[in-house]
Amino acid sequence: MKPGKPAEAQTATLAEIAREAGVSAPTVSKVLNGRADVAPSTRTRVEELLRTHGYRRRRAEASRSPLIDLVFHELESAWAMEVIRGVENVAQSAGLSVVLSESAGRLTPGRSWADQVAARRPHGVVLVLSELDAGQQALLTSRSIPFVVVDPAGDPGPDVPSIGATNWQGGLAATRHLIELGHTRIGAISGPTRMMCSRARIDGYRAAMETAGLPVDSSLVLDGDFHHEAGYRLGLELLRRPDRPTAIFAGNDLQALGLYEAARELGLRIPEDLSVVGFDDLPVARWVGPPLTTVRQPLTEMAEAAARLVLELGSAQEERAATRLELATSLVVRSSTAPVRPAQ
Amino acid sequence: MKPGKPAEAQTATLAEIAREAGVSAPTVSKVLNGRADVAPSTRTRVEELLRTHGYRRRRAEASRSPLIDLVFHELESAWAMEVIRGVENVAQSAGLSVVLSESAGRLTPGRSWADQVAARRPHGVVLVLSELDAGQQALLTSRSIPFVVVDPAGDPGPDVPSIGATNWQGGLAATRHLIELGHTRIGAISGPTRMMCSRARIDGYRAAMETAGLPVDSSLVLDGDFHHEAGYRLGLELLRRPDRPTAIFAGNDLQALGLYEAARELGLRIPEDLSVVGFDDLPVARWVGPPLTTVRQPLTEMAEAAARLVLELGSAQEERAATRLELATSLVVRSSTAPVRPAQ
Structure with missing residues (x-):
């Protein structure tokens, strides 16, 4: 304690x-x-x-508004839309509305946000890739406003309920797929290293390489930021090398699309000259040419689970132990990966 | 009156x-x-x-919550994310939070939604491709809750303030661009015909054809629904014809991506064998291969304008005449369009 x-x-x-x-x-x-x-x-x-004093408002005192708060680190990608849909689904079934906000590039939502939440008294708060600092956590706790973190950027701590995906297993599956196709020189573009989900994916990549007896060339593992631009820039860096990799695990789908652009610019064909695996399985993964092999992260289901959990926490009569739930990822093989070709 | x-x-x-x-x-x-x-x-x-009685609650009576309601017809595409970002921008500057809901495939939000809005008393309501029926409109009006429609699906009526884009001019510009490249056999895939924005785009297409002295072959103009799947299905239909068009105006970007897939499946290269123009300029338009020529619709700016207008309506001392504002669209030429090739 x-x-x-x-x-x-x-x-x-x-x-x-x-x-x-x-x-x-x-x-x-x-x-x-x-x-x-x-x-x-x-x-x-x-x-x-x-x-x-660890004060907690008694539940009966806290008359609630029919709202769930949903807070994003940033409202950037189609990623966010999958999550919004999941929270909307659960909120609609429960007769609640969703208040959406953004911590605007800061990983911790501003203090005024916490005050606004306290004032509107939602049934609970779902945080996406956002962390609460100790003061904000105490503020919500003292108002008996439960919260759940989806796919935490950092380590949410053992007393924070959270829903994630099996990122490590996803990175492992993506890389094993490439190894089974005969690739040995496999690059990787990670997400931001401060995010645990991103570290877990790359650790899965390393585990696949090492258990297959393949050396991990650390110069082929570059740090990105989950955005298209990083996939493009770091993709050019990897693909311009004379000893370029024959396959790249792109860390997420947006970086994979950036990598597609880099390959096009250099006249490299996917999958003939380069195999690419993404992560997330956004709708766009099916639409690009060639359709992207990727690790499906069940974003909508994760968001649904988080919203359900936050409502359960709000209606539980007793204090519950914090929950950490990880939903399974799965490899979706499309057309961006192919057997390695004999050395040029 | x-x-x-x-x-x-x-x-x-x-x-x-x-x-x-x-x-x-x-x-x-x-x-x-x-x-x-x-x-x-x-x-x-x-x-x-x-x-x-046309009752209107006096403004002073209506103590408001620091909220703006944002209602979507459906939370489907990256389209929605651009709009959310615009409303969030204005809300944040005004110290307000955004309540997001979806009319779930029905073009008119459910009655219980209107009751919920009346109960939470937001500063205003921004509706996206959604219509209010007369009863709901009266309900919001009697509570002095102002509302603005973004890019109305139907004809919002002269007494409903709304923000749109110059859809007709966009369809005109897209088609003129293809005509200038020498195309004469130009197909079109429209959005749903019940949406005015969709009709306006196709009317712009027709106007471009007719003013250039080109016949409009109505069998080359198919009704879609703004989704990827329709672009794929109707794209196959157009491209399998022996007298297939050399260029297609896809109605929106998602349909253009479906059309890309249809062309790939038939072994047709874009832009060598087929020129494609989209509409919206979603982020993905830059990322696909080849990058998509499209009509930029300033979605974020439109949403910002709608949110600002709804706040103005809420704080105006006097009744204001309903406003209809159309923001300009612009053609963004990328790599999916090229001069027509000599007949095969």
């Missing part, structure tokens, strides 16, 4: 917190409800006491 | 409506606030009277 964060009994009532802060009980209520009409210094003092 | 819908002075107070409905004033308030604890028959009677 962490110091200063007693998880057992509730140690202080709202009235006691008010007394200790030297304010009225309604003022503490206002802070809990995210109301704007409280002096910043008072708010800080009250929040600090709520945190120190 | 429409009968039974006086737009001038407010004809009845809340108390008068209550008296006429035979209920208390607080009950009328509950109906206005979308509360669930009102008998359905009472609700229907009160709503009917609110509509007949």
